[in-house]
Amino acid sequence: MRPIDATPLARDGKVLILAYDHGLEHGPTDFTERPESADPEEVFRTATHDAVTALAVQKGVGEAYYPSYEDEVTLLAKVNGTSNLWTGEPDSSVNCSVEYAATELEADAIGFTVYPGSNHEVEMAEEFRQVQETAREYDMPVVLWSYPRGQGVKNDTKDDVIAYAARLGLELGADVTKVKYPGSKDGMEQAVQMAGKSKVVMSGGSKVSDEAFLESVRAVMDAGGAGLAVGRNVWQRDQPERLLDSLEDVIYDGASVDAALQ
Known part of the structure; x- marks a missing residue:
């Protein structure tokens, strides 16, 4: 595991991944609020913003659109996924x-x-082992979406469940582990502690107000998190660049939410 600031995935040791694997994972419902976002070209253009350190897409979207943006966008290939x-x-x-x-x-x-x-x-986990070890051969950082879910999970945002999810990232060899926001700075601090040298980023989740979203991001950064991987909270907005401007202030410059919203 090497420091993420030695990879193309980070800026000043911080990470802001724009997630756009929702077309496979969630389907057309995620594009109804802002139909333009169904066009990958639109999201690739958004991903050229300085705040974005990588754009996460599935294979087909990468094949079709990345060649036009390879000089402006860092591509994160999401190599697994299942429809809703x-x-x-x-x-x-x-x-x-x-x-x-x-x-x-x-x-x-x-x-x-x-x-x-x-x-x-x-x-x-066995599939991830093969992916992680092969990625090491190509000197590519690996981001683990660690989402406790299924019959063995009663509350997937409980503090100790999120901390366990973050710990699995360290144990399985992820450079960055993406977890859901547990709802508090204390909960995120526990996750960051459990992750050790595997950096922790917050999942963006469903769209909320600018202020509410930035408050959660501020809490993640204050807890020692490395940033976030966000999709709908950016590209479902009419002016996604405005929120990215605010996220840049909070994540990289340490601004308060009030200052970032001005």
Whole structure:
């Protein structure tokens, strides 16, 4: 595990991943509020903002759109994912190999989801082992989407559950571990402590007000988090660049929420 500031994934040791794997994971429902966001071209343009350190997409979107933005966008290839039409225990199919992501997509980093607590956890962890070890061969940082979910999980945002999710990132060898926000700075501090040298970022979640979202990001940074991986809270907005300006102030410059909103 090497420091993320030695990789293309970070800026000044901080991370702001713009997540755009929702077309597969959530389907058209995520694009109804702002139909323009269904066009990957629109989101790739948004990802050229200085605050964004990487754009996370699935293989097909990367193939079709990244060649036009390879000089402006750091590409994170999300190599697994499952549609919202799936109704079984949480699982995630592997849709792209690390080799293909590195050599054909020319991606800079790899993303992978594991659902701790699912009946399919063992299989997903074994798949992650192969992904993580192959990524090391290509000198690519790995981001783990660590989302406790399934029959073994009663409350997926409880402090100790989120801390466990963060710990799994360290134990399994992730450079960055993406977890849900536990709802408080104290909860995030526990997650950061458990993650050790695996940096912790917050999942953006469903769209909320600018102020509420920035308050949670401020709490994550104050707790020692490295940043966030956000999708809908940016590209569902009519003026996503305005929120990215505010996020840049909070994440990289340490601004207060009030100052960032001015």
